[in-house]
Amino acid sequence: MARRVPVQQRSIESMNRMLDAGEQLFYEGGSPALTLESVIDRAETSTGSFYARFGDMRGFLDAMHERVLDMLGAEVLPILGKAAMEPDLESSMHKAFTGVFEVIERHRVPLYFFAVGNSHDPEWRQMGTQFTLGIGDVFTQLIKQHLPKLTSAADKRRIDMAVRMSIASVFQQIMLDQEEISRVNIGRKVVATEYANIVCAYLRAKPAK
Numbered sequence: 001m002a003r004r005v006p007v008q009q010r011s012i013e014s015m016n017r018m019l020d021a022g023e024q025l026f027y028e029g030g031s032p033a034l035t036l037e038s039v040i041d042r043a044e045t046s047t048g049s050f051y052a053r054f055g056d057m058r059g060f061l062d063a064m065h066e067r068v069l070d071m072l073g074a075e076v077l078p079i080l081g082k083a084a085m086e087p088d089l090e091s092s093m094h095k096a097f098t099g100v101f102e103v104i105e106r107h108r109v110p111l112y113f114f115a116v117g118n119s120h121d122p123e124w125r126q127m128g129t130q131f132t133l134g135i136g137d138v139f140t141q142l143i144k145q146h147l148p149k150l151t152s153a154a155d156k157r158r159i160d161m162a163v164r165m166s167i168a169s170v171f172q173q174i175m176l177d178q179e180e181i182s183r184v185n186i187g188r189k190v191v192a193t194e195y196a197n198i199v200c201a202y203l204r205a206k207p208a209k
Contacts, residue, residue: 015053015063017043022064023110026117061117065124068107068114069131075103080138089146089203093196096142097166101192104173111174132167139163147203154207162199169195 021042025033036057040050054060079099086092104111118124143159144150150159172181173188186194 011053014043014045014049018045018050018053018060019064019067022060023113026113027109031117061124064110064113065118065127068110069127071107071110072103072114072131075107076100076135077138079103080135080142084142084145089143090196090200092142092146093200094193096139097169097192097196097199098189100170101173101188104170105188108174115171115174135170136163136167139166143203150203158203158207162203165202166195166199 018039021039022034025038025042036047036050039060040047050060054063076099080096083092083096083099086095114128118128140159140163143162147159150156173191178186178188178191
């Protein structure tokens with residue numbers, strides 16, 4: 001059965017309750033916790049409503065992935081666009097890291113599903129890969145915009161490593177609680193600022209011979 005896009009407000013609310021329930025269940029217990037029965041129970045809805053909205057479990061999981069991508073596109077890309085308007089590398093990276101980390105803090109549950117739940121399925125993994133590469137491309141352009149003289153092969157590797165570090169920091173915030181990362185208690189905003197400082201210092205440092 002094909003997935004239907006709801007048009008009535010009540011149907012939209014019902015669909016969102018089921019998607020919220022699926023994301024929370026996955027966050028709490030991984031794939032084993034994400035069953036048709038558990039979603040229906042958590043969302044306080046019916047089997048008929050589930051099938052009417054999503055067709056089957058695959059349609060439901062597709063909708064979960066698509067919702068995360070829509071949210072990321074709507075919230076992350078404008079942040080990076082504003083970062084590109086900053087006058088120097090430091091302010092650009094600070095705005096990018098702080099803004100992206102704030103999005104993670106608001107939407108960690110669905111982001112956790114997106115980061116983990118697509119790992120076993122080729123189609124979903126490709127969706128995640130394309131988005132990650134796209135974000136990496138934006139970070140690369142931010143760096144090149146402010147450091148246009150970094151053009152050698154060694155410079156390009158340094159830019160790539162800075163982008164890899166940036167993406168790794170994002171996934172670290174999605175995957176792990178702060179107390180799972182370090183015994184030092186540091187707030188998320190401070191962590192974002194320090195990551196920005198690290199990336200800028202690395203890019204501006206004179207390479208070792």
